[in-house]
Amino acid sequence: MPGNDVRFLLVDDIRENLVALEALLRRDGLEIHTAQSAAQALELMLVNDYALAFLDVHMPETDGYELAELMRGAERTRRLPIIFVTAADMDETRRFRGYEAGAVDFIFKPIDPVILKSKSEVFFQLGCQARDLARQRDEMRAMALHRDQAMARLKAHADNSPLATVELDCDLNLRVWSQGAERIFGHKTRDMLGRPVAGTRWLSEETIHLLRGWIADDEGQDSAPRYTTEAIAFHAGGHEIACELYASSLCEPEGQHRSLTLQVLDISERRQAEAMRSLLIGELNHRIKNTLANVQAIARQTLRQSTGLEDFDRSFSGRLQALSRAHSILSDATWSSAPLDDLIADQIKAGTLDGDRLRQSGPKVQISPENMLRLALTLHELGTNAQKYGALSRSGGEVHLSWRCEGEGLVLQWQERGGPHVTPPVRTGFGHTLIGASAGGQDGSVDVDWQPEGVIWTIRLTQGVTPVSGDAPVQKALTSVTVTEESLVGRRILMIEDEPLVALDLTFELEDVGAEVVAVARTLRDALREAADQMVDLALLDGNLGGEKVDAVAEILSRRGIPFCFVSGYGPEHLPAGFRTVPIVQKPVDPARLLSVLHQISVTPVAETL
Structure with missing residues (x-):
């Protein structure tokens, strides 16, 4: 790639000399820049890095020696190798001045191509090596940056994770104690690192014995062995914390599995929730049976x-x-x-x-x-x-x-x-x-x-x-609610109820007073169809149908102007939010209450009930 080529700089005030020198040096992987004055050369050296500079000794205004001294005065070009090119006889004075100015060698005109190539080859190879080293340096820097970023992400994740991250060596001495571990267990990192886990009173002896067994059972397979268990840990304040331990046995550089990394999840709240759920289920079972027993006795x-x-x-x-x-x-x-x-x-x-x-x-x-x-x-x-x-x-x-x-x-x-x-x-x-x-x-x-x-x-x-x-x-003194009951003879009623026995019982009650139940819908799909198609005077709407909400059914009935009431065991807060003023007949249903509500909504405009 041209951007990675080694660069040489040729400086000579005579254009023909530059062309001839460039022709002799040309090769793959070499990029040659030329300058016909010291000023032009200095300008190029400000923006480019060179492996070698060929300077003509005799140039007008600023000669090669003076240019070399200027180069040695600048930090960027101070270490740039210089070969002077001259047609003059070389005496000791001129040779001394050249080396004093920073030259590494001299080439005399007319130039011998073999000598030129042999001397330039050394600096070409050095330039290739410097280029490769620079590339490797950049790659290493990029890898180090990526590593640092990855480590920063891992640390941030570990510090903010609900899991505690703990690392132990083969002797169960603490190597890592994350901020998550500090939050869960209350022990500060400075108080835990380097200590044997047995001396921290963090885990029980039974759990420590289990950890030793995990390390001892590791046979050095290629993949890191994984373990999990539930255990009781202890907070710095002394109270117990129910935990889940997830462990990986890791291989050290010398080839032995010598460390154990633990991820610890505090499951105390989950344990409490499970205990509460069990208690509530037992209490619910007790209350239901007591209620049924009371109903049986009353009956x-x-x-x-x-x-x-x-x-x-x-x-x-x-x-x-x-x-x-x-x-x-x-x-x-x-x-x-x-x-x-x-x-x-x-x-x-x-x-x-x-x-x-x-x-x-x-x-x-x-x-x-x-x-x-x-x-x-x-x-x-x-x-x-x-x-x-x-x-x-x-x-x-x-x-x-x-x-x-x-x-x-x-x-x-x-x-x-x-x-x-x-x-x-x-x-x-x-x-x-x-x-x-x-x-x-x-x-x-x-x-x-x-x-x-x-x-x-x-x-x-x-x-x-x-x-x-x-x-x-x-x-x-409170005012009682009095409801006038009138005949519902001839009223066509749509019943939406998913419990067959309840639907049957309500149907008998309505038919006993002369009403006609024209359809019974037990699923949401049937309810939506019947509510949209049936020509009815009134509707009874269950609070939900098989666990599905009945909001859409209520909207259809309201849009069609069909008066309805909810028949449900739910309170108003669990029924469709847009129909808070619709009457509710609570289950178990009081037939007198049901008939009174149906009479009330049958004589009240829909706009007033919705």
Whole structure:
């Protein structure tokens, strides 16, 4: 390549001499530059590197000796070899002056080609060697730069990686302790390097024994052996850290596998998450079985006390709905303590209690999940009994619900006024038994006083009650939600529900009041088709279909102007975001609530419900 050729510089004021000298020196790999004056030569030497300069001794203005002295005065050309070319006889004075000026040799005119080539060959070879060395130097610099950049990247990765990087020699002395290791284990690098791992109290003896075994088992194969295990390490503060170790046994230059590189991942949070998941699964399993057991007990006892199927259906459904609504309140509170006010407000919303005739007073308190479920059943039974036989069965009757904190517990009193004359019941029904069995909870108590002017229930909870500080006692009357039920005879209804039994049950309920279920869609694809094609008056839309969102179905129904409600176990936060005002009928479904909602949306313009 021309750019890598060795360069010679020829300086002579006579053009013909330059042509002749260039012709004698020409060869592959040699680039020859010529100059006819000292100034021109100096200019070329400022921009080019030369392996040899031939200078004519006798030149006008600045001769060869003077040019050589100028070259020796400049750092760039100080070491450039010079051969003087002269036609004059060489005496000792001139020879001394030439060598003093920096010449390495002389060539006399007329030039002998053999002598010229033999003398120039030495400097050509030296120039080739210098060129090769320069290339190697540049390559080495580039390799060193690449190495430094790679090492910098590796260090940055190691320092910022969630993994700790640790290197041990064959005697398990620490060679490398990364910043990741500092972050995870709290030991400073300066305190760890050079120490035997056994003396750091970082790993257990069992794990150290395992590391020794990895090195001992290495048979020197070409690829670096890899190992992995889980272990317990110790933080500088003394607490345990669950880790995963990934190890590679590395070969040293002398050919022996003498080092072990570890990458250590802190899995403490993962272990905690796994333990929490196991706990939650167990707790969920426990709660589901407890709930099913409660439902079973309620069903059996309600059936035992019911006078007929209609009475059983009304009583059992009401109690099941009370449990379901309590579960919804607890879900909103992530199954931690929930406000007692929310439970009372939910009973009013469901119509169990009449907000216009309820007088409630007491401090703001949070109650535990167990107490929430028990009180939900209790208030449902109390409200139902009051509507059937007590104060709420007559106009002007009222219920006074008050509570106060007592130690770590709560005393809640239900007092009826303005109802019919009260006499103690001859036979105790399941509602009375249910209140007595569940209201007080563990170590609690339930007392009833059959006053002629109104029954008084006193319920004591001994635990699971937390006062909300800074809140004054509340005294308020809430307005109940009343819904008018009218006939749905002849209404064409689209049901979108993925649970076959639920769809079947709801279909029977709707057909019993004269409505017609024209189609049932159980998959998202079917729901999209039926919502777009069916001519219907109303629609029931499940919260999701086989785990798929129903937003697109809701949009089609809304666009077509078909009133609909959600039928779901989800709360509003998990339903389509653009339809927050659409009514929700919670599962398990209360048929009366469903029919009321369908009547409501059938008489309300779609624009008002969406």
